[in-house]
Amino acid sequence: MLKAVTRCLWSNPVAGRRMMSHHIPQSLSGKVAIVTASTDGIGLAAAEALGQRGAHVVVSSRRQANVDKAVSFLRSKDIKVIGTTCNVGKAEDRDKLIKTTIEQCGGVDILVSNAAVNPFFGSILESTEEVWNKILGVNVTASFLLTKLVVPHMEKRGGGSVVIVSSVAGYQPMQGLGPYSVSKTALLGLTRALAPDLGHSNIRINCVAPGIIKTRFSAALWENEGVLEEFLKQTSIKRLGQPEDIGGVIAFLCSDEASYITGETITVTGGMNCRL
Numbered sequence: 001m002l003k004a005v006t007r008c009l010w011s012n013p014v015a016g017r018r019m020m021s022h023h024i025p026q027s028l029s030g031k032v033a034i035v036t037a038s039t040d041g042i043g044l045a046a047a048e049a050l051g052q053r054g055a056h057v058v059v060s061s062r063r064q065a066n067v068d069k070a071v072s073f074l075r076s077k078d079i080k081v082i083g084t085t086c087n088v089g090k091a092e093d094r095d096k097l098i099k100t101t102i103e104q105c106g107g108v109d110i111l112v113s114n115a116a117v118n119p120f121f122g123s124i125l126e127s128t129e130e131v132w133n134k135i136l137g138v139n140v141t142a143s144f145l146l147t148k149l150v151v152p153h154m155e156k157r158g159g160g161s162v163v164i165v166s167s168v169a170g171y172q173p174m175q176g177l178g179p180y181s182v183s184k185t186a187l188l189g190l191t192r193a194l195a196p197d198l199g200h201s202n203i204r205i206n207c208v209a210p211g212i213i214k215t216r217f218s219a220a221l222w223e224n225e226g227v228l229e230e231f232l233k234q235t236s237i238k239r240l241g242q243p244e245d246i247g248g249v250i251a252f253l254c255s256d257e258a259s260y261i262t263g264e265t266i267t268v269t270g271g272m273n274c275r276l
């Protein structure tokens with residue numbers, strides 16, 4: 001029975017992809033959008049959604065080969081895009097990402113902070129200082145430092161929009177993923193902490209908290225039928241999310257349609273219970 005259900009989930013056409021085919025209003029035309037970790041998964045879907053709405057997109061990830069592949073893929077969809085390598089945990093890489101964007105695209109209007117790591121699975125009591133430094137450094141501190149770097153450039157353009165990718169795990173820590181979950185809770189706080197200060201510069205900052213989305217990152221959750229079944233019990237929409245389900249919401253938050261939304265987190269979970 002479960003096999004049949006999962007087969008049906010995999011073969012289900014992706015609603016988001018179908019919607020994004022033609023006639024998408026060019027609501028982000030003239031905007032420049034940086035998306036971190038955007039050569040696969042949710043980041044690539046966000047880059048595609050922003051590009052389809054007319055934004056000039058800057059994709060990045062740690063490996064040049066992946067950057068090249070993503071740039072070719074997006075160009076094949078007529079999206080204006082450049083790419084560069086960036087390990088968000090390294091100051092010189094963050095600087096290079098912003099510098100390349102300004103030099104090649106003339107400014108920046110949108111930042112999507114999507115990169116995350118999870119080098120640890122197990123009892124939270126077994127997690128080490130090294131694990132915590134790595135997880136908080138990449139997932140939280142780098143999101144803040146990248147935001148800080150883009151602010152003066154957004155101010156020059158009269159404003160901008162930042163979107164941070166958190167997780168449903170930020171609301172309810174997932175078993176075995178304690179430090180990662182805590183880092184995602186911190187991002188909910190970071191969004192709220194930054195909103196009033198960025199508001200002075202007409203910069204909005206919002207957060208998206210995805211549920212279980214079918215990407216490489218979450219493979220351990222959806223490859224195991226028992227675990228998958230448990231997750232699906234907790235959702236109202238009985239399928240896994242697809243990266244496109246998140247990409248469209250990120251593009252919405254960056255658009256003028258969301259011009260009075262800041263400091264918020266939108267949960268995109270297929271109806272999982274999210275409380276804090």
Ligand SMILES: NC(=O)c1ccc[n+]([C@@H]2O[C@H](COP(=O)([O-])OP(=O)(O)OC[C@H]3O[C@@H](n4cnc5c(N)ncnc54)[C@H](O)[C@@H]3O)[C@@H](O)[C@H]2O)c1
Binds near residue numbers: 043117138165215
């Ligand atoms: N897939 C899910 O179910 C799910 C659920 C909730 C939240 N998220 C979040 O969505 C975001 C994207 O994840 P995804 O599911 O698309 O998986 P993914 O594996 O495609 O994306 C994560 C990316 O981050 C990159 N990355 C890791 N460390 C980096 C660093 N130091 N510098 C630059 N890039 C780095 C990885 O190479 C990888 O490409 C993450 O923030 C993740 O926490 C995912």
